[in-house]
Amino acid sequence: xxxxxxxxxxxxxxxxxxxxxxxxxxxxxxxxxxxxxxxxxxxxxxxxxxxxxxxxxxxxxxxxxxxxxxxxxxxxxxxxxxxxxxxxxxxxxxxxxxxxxxxxxxxxxxxxxxxxxxxxxxxxxxxxxxxxxxxxxxxxxxxxxxxxxxxxxxxxxxxxxxxxxxxxxxxxxxxxxxxxxxxxxxxxxxxxxxxxxxxxxxxxxxxxxxxxxxxxxxxxxxxxxxxxxxxxxxxxxxxxxxxxxxxxxxxxxxxxxxxxxxxxxxxxxxxxxxxxxxxxxxxxxxxxxxxxxxxxxxxxxxxxxxxxxxxxxxxxxxxxxxxxxxxxxxxxxxxxxxxxxxxxxxxxxxxxxxxxxxxxxxxxxxxxxxxxxxxxxxxx
Amino acid sequence: xxxxxxxxxxxxxxxxxxxxxxxxxxxxxxxxxxxxxxxxxxxxxxxxxxxxxxxxxxxxxxxxxxxxxxxxxxxxxxxxxxxxxxxxxxxxxxxxxxxxxxxxxxxxxxxxxxxxxxxxxxxxxxxxxxxxxxxxxxxxxxxxxxxxxxxxxxxxxxxxxxxxxxxxxxxxxxxxxxxxxxxxxxxxxxxxxxxxxxxxxxxxxxxxxxxxxxxxxxxxxxxxxxxxxxxxxxxxxxxxxxxxxxxxxxxxxxxxxxxxxxxxxxxxxxxxxxxxxxxxxxxxxxxxxxxxxxxxxxxxxxxxxxxxxxxxxxxxxxxxxxxxxxxxxxxxxxxxxxxxxxxxxxxxxxxxxxxxxxxxxxxxxxxxxxxxxxxxxxxxxxxxxxxxxxxxxxxxxxxxxxxxxxxxxxxxxxxxxxxxxxxxxxxxxxxxxxxxxxxxxxxxxxxxxxxxxxxxxxxxxx
Numbered sequence: 126x127x128x129x130x131x132x133x134x135x136x137x138x139x140x141x142x143x144x145x146x147x148x149x150x151x152x153x154x155x156x157x158x159x160x161x162x163x164x165x166x167x168x169x170x171x172x173x174x175x176x177x178x179x180x181x182x183x184x185x186x187x188x189x190x191x192x193x194x195x196x197x198x199x200x201x202x203x204x205x206x207x208x209x210x211x212x213x214x215x216x217x218x219x220x221x222x223x224x225x226x227x228x229x230x231x232x233x234x235x236x237x238x239x240x241x242x243x244x245x246x247x248x249x250x251x252x253x254x255x256x257x258x259x260x261x262x263x264x265x266x267x268x269x270x271x272x273x274x275x276x277x278x279x280x281x282x283x284x285x286x287x288x289x290x291x292x293x294x295x296x297x298x299x300x301x302x303x304x305x306x307x308x309x310x311x312x313x314x315x316x317x318x319x320x321x322x323x324x325x326x327x328x329x330x331x332x333x334x335x336x337x338x339x340x341x342x343x344x345x346x347x348x349x350x351x352x353x354x355x356x357x358x359x360x361x362x363x364x365x366x367x368x369x370x371x372x373x374x375x376x377x378x379x380x381x382x383x384x385x386x387x388x389x390x391x392x393x394x395x396x397x398x399x400x401x402x403x404x405x406x407x408x409x410x411x412x413x414x415x416x417x418x419x420x421x422x423x424x425x426x427x428x429x430x431x432x433x434x435x436x437x438x439x440x441x442x443x444x445x446x447x448x449x450x451x452x453x454x455x456x457x458x459x460x461x462x463x464x465x466x467x468x469x470x471x472x473x474x475x476x477x478x479x480x481x482x483x484x485x486x487x488x489x490x491x492x493x494x495x496x497x498x499x500x501x502x503x504x505x
Numbered sequence: 506x507x508x509x510x511x512x513x514x515x516x517x518x519x520x521x522x523x524x525x526x527x528x529x530x531x532x533x534x535x536x537x538x539x540x541x542x543x544x545x546x547x548x549x550x551x552x553x554x555x556x557x558x559x560x561x562x563x564x565x566x567x568x569x570x571x572x573x574x575x576x577x578x579x580x581x582x583x584x585x586x587x588x589x590x591x592x593x594x595x596x597x598x599x600x601x602x603x604x605x606x607x608x609x610x611x612x613x614x615x616x617x618x619x620x621x622x623x624x625x626x627x628x629x630x631x632x633x634x635x636x637x638x639x640x641x642x643x644x645x646x647x648x649x650x651x652x653x654x655x656x657x658x659x660x661x662x663x664x665x666x667x668x669x670x671x672x673x674x675x676x677x678x679x680x681x682x683x684x685x686x687x688x689x690x691x692x693x694x695x696x697x698x699x700x701x702x703x704x705x706x707x708x709x710x711x712x713x714x715x716x717x718x719x720x721x722x723x724x725x726x727x728x729x730x731x732x733x734x735x736x737x738x739x740x741x742x743x744x745x746x747x748x749x750x751x752x753x754x755x756x757x758x759x760x761x762x763x764x765x766x767x768x769x770x771x772x773x774x775x776x777x778x779x780x781x782x783x784x785x786x787x788x789x790x791x792x793x794x795x796x797x798x799x800x801x802x803x804x805x806x807x808x809x810x811x812x813x814x815x816x817x818x819x820x821x822x823x824x825x826x827x828x829x830x831x832x833x834x835x836x837x838x839x840x841x842x843x844x845x846x847x848x849x850x851x852x853x854x855x856x857x858x859x860x861x862x863x864x865x866x867x868x869x870x871x872x873x874x875x876x877x878x879x880x881x882x883x884x885x886x887x888x889x890x891x892x893x894x895x896x897x898x899x900x901x902x903x904x905x906x907x908x909x910x911x912x913x914x915x916x917x918x919x920x921x922x923x924x925x926x927x928x929x930x931x932x933x934x935x936x937x938x939x940x941x942x943x944x945x946x947x948x949x950x951x952x953x954x955x956x957x958x959x960x961x962x963x964x965x966x967x
Contacts, residue, residue, distance in 0.1 A: 396880065399886070421851075427849070428863055429851075431897075431900075432894075435896070482947075486897045486899070487899035487946065489900050
C-alpha cells in the first residue's frame with residue numbers, strides 16, 4: 126500500500142486530474158492506470174458508511190465518480206492509488222434552503238403563483254459562493270425559491286462543485302408564510318392563499334397534478350405554528366407528501382406533522398437560539414418526524430449548519446440522528462438518497478475528509494471530493 | 506435538576522445591588538453557610554491551560570479552593586461531586602447578558618457610567634441555567650455596548666451568592682469606533698472623527714490627572730510654606746503681636762478699618778474641578794483599567810493604533826476587529842489582545858465580500874496576538890454558546906489550548922481578575938465546571954457548575 130501524507134496525495138491527485146497524465150505522477154504506481162479519475166481509493170482511520178456506521182481503518186473505493194465499495198473489508202486491485210487520511214472520511218453534508226447563485230432569481234414581485242417556474246433555470250452554478258459551501262464540507266444543497274411566492278416553482282438539488290444538478294425538480298415549493306401575502310397583489314390573506322392552493326390541486330394541472338399524484342413532493346415554507354397547522358392540513362387534505370421548512374416552534378405541533386406524514390426542515394438556528402425552539406427540535410425527533418437542517422446561505426455563513434447540529438446535540442438530540450439530518454436523512458427528504466447522502470456502492474463519490482469527528486466543531490475540513498473530483502484539497 | 510426559585514434568584518441580585526436590605530427576610534436572603542465544604546473528584550483536573558492532573562480532587566471551603574491534587578481527601582461531611590474533567594469556569598468578556606435592552610443599547614453613556622448600576626436583577630432564571638449549562642460562570646456586563654463611550658464595565662458571576670455576585674465593579678472602560686449609531690451607518694469622516702474622539706478622551710483624562718498631580722504638588726508646597734511661615738512668625742510672635750495691636754490702634758485713630766497683613770502664603774492653591782468622566786478616563790490613560798474598543802474596519806484599526814501610540818500606559822484591547830489581520834504584527838508587538846467574536850456570519854448581500862473570516866482567531870493567534878473570545882455583546886443568551894463558538898474557532902485553526910486559555914485565564918488576566926478567577930489553583934475562587942469530557946468537545950457537557958463555591962447548576966440525571 127502506498128503511504129504518503131494526505132495533503133501530498135490530494136495535491137498529486139488534483140494534478141493528475143488536471144493533466145490526466147497518471148504516469149507522470151510521483152506516486153510510483155506499479156500498474157499503469159488509464160486515468161487517475163477513473164479509479165482510486167481513500168483510506169481513513171475512521172470512515173462513516175451507510176447511514177452512519179463508523180468503520181475504523183475503512184476504505185472508500187471510487188470509480189468514475191461513484192462509490193464502488195466502502196467499508197472495512199474492501200479488496201482493492203493492486204496498484205490502485207490510495208489517499209491515506211488520518212481522520213474521518215464521510216459523505217458530504219446536505220442542507221436545505223440555499224440561495225447561492227440565485228441572486229434576484231428567487232421570486233417575481235408581480236406574480237405569486239409560478240408553479241411551473243424552476244430554480245434550476247435561474248441558478249448560476251459557477252457562482253463562487255458555492256466554494257464557501259464546499260469549504261464547510263457541504264457537497265449538495267437544496268436551492269429553493271423565496272417564501273414570498275405562494276407557489277414558487279420547483280426546487281433543485283445542486284452539487285457545490287462541478288456545476289451539476291442532482292435534481293431539477295426535488296419539490297414543488299409552496300409558501301404558507303405571511304411573506305407570501307401582499308397588499309398589492311393576490312393573495313392578500315391566508316384564506317385566499319389556501320383556497321387558491323386547494324383549487325389548483327383540485328384542478329389537477331401541471332406541477333400541482335404531479336404533487337397530487339404523489340410524484341412530486343411539496344416543500345412548504347412556514348414560520349409560525351399556525352402556518353404549520355395550515356400547511357399540514359393542506360397536505361393531509363390532498364394526500365400530499367413532502368416537508369415543512371422553517372418555523373422555530375414547529376416542533377410544538379410535531380404530532381400534527383407526524384400524523385400528516387410530513388418531514389420537517391429545522392433552522393436556521395442561530396447563536397443564542399432560545400431553549401424553547403431547541404426543545405421543539407427534540408419534540409420533532411421524538412415524534413418520529415424525518416428531519417434535516419436549513420442553511421439560509423449565503424446570508425448566513427455555511428458553518429452555521431454544523432453549529433446548528435452541535436446545538437441540537439448539546440440540547441440532547443442523539444448524535445446519530447443529527448448525523449442523519451446532515452446527510453442521508455436530508456437526501457431522503459430531497460428525494461435524492463439514491464445518489465447522495467451516504468457512502469454506499471453506486472452513490473456519488475461526494476466525500477469530506479475531516480481532521481476528526483465532523484460533529485465536533487473543532488474538526489476541520491481537510492479535503493472535499495465532489496463526484497470523485499477534488500473540489501478542495503489539503504489543509505486550509 | 507438543581508432547583509432555585511426565581512424569588513431566591515431575584516433576592517440574590519437584589520441583595521447584591523444593595524436593595525436587598527429592605528427586603529431581607531430569612532427566606533429571601535439566602536447566602537452560603539460559612540464552613541461549606543465541597544470536594545470534587547475527577548479523572549482530570551485542568552489546573553490551567555496545558556497543566557493537567559490525573560485522578561485528582563479539588564477541595565473548596567468558604568467559596569475558595571483550598572487544595573488541589575491527587576492526594577486531597579474528602580473531609581467528613583463535605584459535599585462530594587464527581588466527574589470526568591474539572592476546569593475553570595468560562596468567562597465571556599463580551600456579552601449582552603445581565604442588562605435590560607435599553608441599558609445595553611444606550612448610546613448616551615459616558616466614561617463614568619457604571620454598568621454595575623444597570624444590572625438587571627429580574628433576569629429569566631432559565632436563561633441563567635442555560636448560561637451555566639454552556640459553562641459560562643462569569644461575564645463582563647457592559648452598558649452602552651454600541652455607544653461611543655460605554656463607560657465602566659463590570660465583571661459579574663452568573664448567578665452566584667449574593668455576597669460576591671460582582672467580581673469587579675469596574676473591570677474596564679469600553680468605547681467603540683465606527684459602529685452604526687441609532688441604526689444609521691456612519692460615513693467615513695464620522696468614523697475617523699470617532700477615532701480622534703477616543704484619543705481626545707484619553708487626552709482629557711491624562712491632563713485631568715496631570716492637573717491633579719500638579720495641584721497635589723502645589724498643595725504640598727503651600728502646606729510646607731505655611732508651616733515654615735508659622736514657625737518664622739512664632740519666633741518673633743510677641744513683636745508681631747505688638748506691631749499688630751499698634752496698627753489696629755492707628756487705624757482706629759484715623760477712623761479706618763484695620764487691614765490684616767497679607768502673606769503670600771495665604772493664597773491656597775485651588776483644586777481642579779471634579780469631573781467624574783475625566784476621573785474615569787484618567788484611570789484608563791494611566792493604565793489602571795483596560796480600555797476595550799470595538800472597532801472593525803482596517804483603516805479605523807490603523808488610525809486607532811497610531812493615535813494611541815503616545816499613550817504608552819493605556820492597556821488597549823480590541824473587540825471585534827474583523828479586519829485586524831494586517832495589523833497582527835503590531836498588535837503582537839504592542840501586547841494588544843483582541844476579543845474575537847467567532848460566530849459564523851454570512852454576507853450582507855449575496856454579492857458582497859465576506860465580512861467575517863472564521864479563521865481570524867486562529868490567524869491572529871498564529872501571528873502572536875493574544876486572542877480572547879466573546880459572544881459579541883449581543884442581547885441575552887448568546888453567551889450560552891460561547892464554548893461552541895470557541896470550538897468553531899478551533900475548527901478554523903485556533904489551537905485548542907489557546908481557545909481554552911481565552912475562555913479562562915486569558916479573559917481573567919485581561920480584566921484584572923486573574924488573582925481570583927481563571928485557574929483551578931489554591932487560593933482562587935471556586936468558579937469551576939465539572940464536565941463529562943474535555944472542554945470544547947461534544948463530550949464536554951457541563952455536569953455541575955460551581956460559582957463562588959456554590960453548586961449553581963447540575964445537569965439532569967446527576
